[in-house]
Amino acid sequence: MCKGLATLPATCLKSAKDIKHKISFLLQKPEPQTADQKQVKEKTAAAAKRVPTAAEVEKWKESFSHVMTSETGRTVFTSFLRSEFSEENMDFWVACEDYKKTAPSKLATRAKQIYQQYVEADAPNEVNLDAATREETRQNVTNACPSCFTEAQKMIYTLMEKDSYRRFLNSKLIQNLCQTQTAAAEEQKEKKNRGCAENRQVLTGGA
Template structure:
């Protein structure tokens, strides 16, 4: 009965409001509609706000599931990236796969260091393969950088790599020569009519020229990054497909593993370096003996 009475009151109130709205003039109805629209434009709920019609426990459950899914996706992406990196560098890791021709710390054979110096006539195959892993891997290797420079000279775009090298020298060079190096970089690469003018967008050029008025070692970072990505996206993929890189990869040497002698007496004797503490102590003793001179030795002989 209570529910029926309440429902009758709701129906009666709705009829009264409908009758009143019909009796209003058209202008009044338009004003009321505009007021209602303006109210909801100002007081509408923000995106993502809690819905009071949704159960609290259900909302928390949905939020928790979303957070867990995001965490799992990020973790999976990181694990996949780590696994890809590990598989890529597996054969280039001397701890996991060993090093050829032999481990110089064990065999006293320095051939491994000799064939992997900064500049050699013929690099190893593993070294050349590592250039294809990433563009920075190529630039960090002095020989790889030299071969890439030869390719860019044939493509008439060697100024890009020269500019990148000059910016690296500015960033890691002496503080006393920063102003001089900034002037050289501007004169050789950025000035109008420069011999090795580099193609940089107008916005980056404006920021760089504005910063040259107050030179510091990081003033060329924006321009250097622009040229770096230009080479990475354009020149680097074409270099990996070029005949120059393919010939270098085909001519690269694969060091043969040094065979161990079967007979113990034919093996080379290992020379283990002394402990740093022992070397320091021996040096101090020698210094004290030299400082004491012949007088100390004669005094000790007299005591004996």
């Protein structure tokens, strides 16, 4: 990642901007986009505009569920997946979440789209499912209901948690975020101390 972060610049503002620009760059990297991928990027655009707080980063390090329940967490994790060429896992997971909210009259059409995009053999963005789950999902799609992707979604969630998430925790991306937040906390502390010292001087001078 940015060289400047490794040496912790004089101010945290520059570090924060470096992180934000890196994430934004990864999210906006030119590449063919499916409707699902475009939708994910639109939904996470706002989250990509800000640097996560120290508390958020610490939460992500506690468990994968904290990453997935955080809009910013999913944005940062997606940028990591993109660096590993496995972004389709998050795209599929998000597509499944959205599918559950699909109107009954549109379930069949949407189920077929998701299946053809991510599940069937040689799909454009095929996710890594075992043969049994793939076949079960194929059969479910023929009689579409809100839960027809449940097992496939669980499998991909587990794959991300057991595989990608572990590498994510040791990645430069997380390390740099932690360094940035540590520097930010130190600068905030220094500002607070300076403010207290100045207030004491004012009070003493006025006595």
